[in-house]
Amino acid sequence: MSQQKYQRRKEDRPAEIAAAAFEAFAEKGYAATRVDDVAKRAGVSKGLTYLYYKTKEDLFKAVIRDVVVRRVDSLIGGIESTALTSEEFLRGPFLDFMKKVPRSPVAVVVRLLVAEGWRHPDLVAYYYDNVVARGLGAIRGFVERGVERGEFRREALDLQPQLFIAPMLTSILWRLIFTEKPLDTDQLIESQVDLLLEHLAT
Amino acid sequence: MSQQKYQRRKEDRPAEIAAAAFEAFAEKGYAATRVDDVAKRAGVSKGLTYLYYKTKEDLFKAVIRDVVVRRVDSLIGGIESTALTSEEFLRGPFLDFMKKVPRSPVAVVVRLLVAEGWRHPDLVAYYYDNVVARGLGAIRGFVERGVERGEFRREALDLQPQLFIAPMLTSILWRLIFTEKPLDTDQLIESQVDLLLEHLAT
DNA sequence: ATAATTACTGACTCATGAGTCAGCAAAAGT
DNA sequence: ACTTTTGCTGACTCATGAGTCAGTAATTAT
Incomplete structure (x- = not known):
């Protein structure tokens, strides 16, 4: 033994x-x-x-950074495939991505940032640069391409990219707070894509 | 002296x-x-x-309940005025209401619920019953009335009411986390109303 | 085998903050 | 005036949990 x-x-x-x-x-x-x-x-x-x-706070920051780079990179990476029309892309890979996020660890990161973010401004900045800014940039680029190709109306450029992610954030919040009150988050996200396409389409 | x-x-x-x-x-x-x-x-x-x-937790609960009943009642109350067409109502009182919330103390309650809610299920239930359920119910009632009056298409009834509040929640989150990165939350909320009206109108 | 190195342990200290309570002082009663 | 009642104080206890460090046991070097 x-x-x-x-x-x-x-x-x-x-x-x-x-x-x-x-x-x-x-x-x-x-x-x-x-x-x-x-x-x-x-x-x-x-x-x-x-x-x-060195400290509990160091551990916290390391964890957030770790999760962020590991998971978000793999998620956002899949969005760059672009052999599709704008509508196909929105209804396909984009929708899949948005549906996945509320069930992924990214949702938990959101909770931690909401709860403790004010005490760690550098962490918030890191998260903004590496997740939010990149994500919003990707959306903006996508819309511009759609307009160039003539698949979207010119007014599409005025839309704030946050409109694309609002229902996903709502889904995250809902799941965090009201875990027991079910909400069809997939449906919610899909409806928003419908609204957007209706408005953007030429 | x-x-x-x-x-x-x-x-x-x-x-x-x-x-x-x-x-x-x-x-x-x-x-x-x-x-x-x-x-x-x-x-x-x-x-x-x-x-x-009696305890710190009691104090916490009392505070949440206090803020909730005081502020939300006054806010939701103003929504019941209904001498307007559906579009006028959405672009008028509804929009005003939605724009106000992210700057009101309700936003802070959201943060507290996200951060500490899991430890106080009764509090979450209270909040759901007195704010969320009432709010969603009001929206549902509004859409039904719009359909009855022939101002909205019949498919409007299938829309989840959360679609109406998603950009408001996004605005709250944004302000809580990225206080220094400005976002025109009024614009965001207004765009969503545009999208919805476009989709709902007969 | 034995020594030297170092990843790892767990019992310790010490600061913090929730909750208590004996007593004080402001108002009300006589 | 002076007694009684009670809203209020602030110094106390005690539990908790972050951070330390002297020592131990698993490797590696000789």
Whole structure:
């Protein structure tokens, strides 16, 4: 019976701790999460956590950044395929993407940002640059292309890109607050695409 | 020099404390707010707070309920005036209402619910019944009336009422998270009304 | 085998903040 | 005036949880 109390795995620890921390923060929020809990989840002592992350706040920031780059990149990446007409694109890949987000970890990041964002302005800025600005830019580019191709009316350029994502954000909020009151978020998002196409189409 | 250390104002204290608490919660969130701070803001000792509210959580709930009934009632009340055509109503009172909300204390309540709601299910239920359900019901009733009057197409009845409020919620979120990145929320809300009218009109 | 290195542990300190309560002072009663 | 009642105070206790660090055990070097 070789009773190893632990293995040394310097390489994997940071990622494991960050993953455990994300779970914990997602469930209980930042303030209500104890570093001890995170450590327990990661199968590690509290002290080790402090070896890899100087403070609880550092851990928080690392987690957000990690989730953001990992998940959002893969999601936004899929949006760049463009062999389709504007309508096909909106009803296809765009719709799929929008439907996915409210069920993805990005939704949890939104909660954390709403709840604790004011205390971490640099984090908010990071999130804005890497997610929001890129996303809005992509939408704007898409609309411009539609106009150039003659698939959209010229007035389309005046629409704020936030109109495209409003129902997705509403869906996220709804799921976060009223988890037990069901809402057909897919339907909501689809209706908005209908409205937009009706208005944009030549 | 009559040196009164304090005046006894049993009647006003609860409201004053609740108001101070709302300010504090709005600024820092529930967890990060110290009861001592609330007392200081209200010009009162910490002990007195506990005389009127058994625990910090009680105080929190009282504050939410207070804000909700006070403000939302007055806001939703103004929506019941109905001597207008559906389009006039949407472009008039409805639009005004929607534009007001993101700047009102209701926005802060949303933040508090997102951040701490999971720990207070009864509070969420209360908010749903007294704000969300009533609001959605009002919208549904409005659409039905529009159809009866022949001002809206029959398909209007299939639209989820959340479509009417999505840009308002987006505006709230945006202001909460990206306070420094301006967004013309009035414009956003107005565009959505345009989209809806275009789609609903006979 | 033995020594040197270092990833890791867990019991500790210390600051913070929720909740208490004995006593004080302002108003009301006599 | 002076007694009684009670709204109010602020110093206290006590639990919690962030962050530390001396020591331990798993590797690696010799």
